[in-house]
Amino acid sequence: MNIELRKYYERYIESYKSQSQLARVVTENWFIDNMYCPFCTSDNITDFPNNYPVADFYCNSCKEEFQLKSKKNGMGRVITDGEYNKMIDAIYYGKTPNFFFLNYTFDMAYVNNLLIVPKEFILPTCIKQRKPLSKKAKRAGWTGCNILLNAIPDKGKIYAIRQKKVIEKDKVRNNIVSIDFIKKIKNLESRGWLSNKYISLYSFCCQGKFVFIAFEKKFCILKNCIIINILIC
Numbered sequence: 305m306n307i308e309l310r311k312y313y314e315r316y317i318e319s320y321k322s323q324s325q326l327a328r329v330v331t332e333n334w335f336i337d338n339m340y341c342p343f344c345t346s347d348n349i350t351d352f353p354n355n356y357p358v359a360d361f362y363c364n365s366c367k368e369e370f371q372l373k374s375k376k377n378g379m380g381r382v383i384t385d386g387e388y389n390k391m392i393d394a395i396y397y398g399k400t401p402n403f404f405f406l407n408y409t410f411d412m413a414y415v416n417n418l419l420i421v422p423k424e425f426i427l428p429t430c431i432k433q434r435k436p437l438s439k440k441a442k443r444a445g446w447t448g449c450n451i452l453l454n455a456i457p458d459k460g461k462i463y464a465i466r467q468k469k470v471i472e473k474d475k476v477r478n479n480i481v482s483i484d485f486i487k488k489i490k491n492l493e494s495r496g497w498l499s500n501k502y503i504s505l506y507s508f509c510c511q512g513k514f515v516f517i518a519f520e521k522k523f524c525i526l527k528n529c530i531i532i533n534i535l536i537c
């Protein structure tokens with residue numbers, strides 16, 4: 305993986321007057337050339353045709369879908385996203401894509417950060433409604449949303465690039481595998497509750513099967529450790 309954006313910038317600078325459109329095309333083209341699927345062993349990600357409703361990219365092998373959101377400099381606390389109700393519906397209908405949040409340097413020369421948030425960690429509590437557009441606006445009444453990065457548990461934030469340092473592909477994929485348990489929880493409330501209030505570990509049960517155990521954080525003081533839930537056994 306090469307974090308340089310320069311050649312994409314030079315390729316598209318003449319064709320785009322708007323900085324935001326230029327940033328989008330530069331980062332998307334870099335992404336297709338450099339990013340692998342973090343969910344399987346495929347080394348390629350493919351783009352959807354333009355205007356596909358929710359996602360921008362997918363993996364031809366495991367069929368996971370991705371949306372790339374790019375922003376100048378750092379990650380900040382919020383990421384601006386699309387229409388609020390569509391986003392909430394997508395979460396409840398299980399149609400949310402996995403997100404990649406990318407930061408590029410002010411001169412579009414390098415990728416600073418690339419953060420993966422698997423779709424299971426995008427919960428209604430992470431989405432904040434923005435003010436509807438004013439009556440004078442072209443799309444008056446249209447209401448967008450912000451994704452609140454602070455509301456996403458740390459376990460659900462997996463870096464592929466952090467402060468210009470590329471994280472090894474195997475490490476990224478292992479980090480994704482380590483949170484696989486959350487996919488088995490279909491109920492959204494339980495998923496949020498579990499990822500925020502509990503710590504988890506994998507172990508072997510009495511029959512030698514691999515099990516996932518969740519401990520409530522406040523009870524997890526060695527001898528007072530209370531096992532509250534065994535999800536798979």
Ligand SMILES: [Zn+2]
Pocket residue numbers: 341342343344345346363364365366367368
């Ligand atoms: Zn894949």
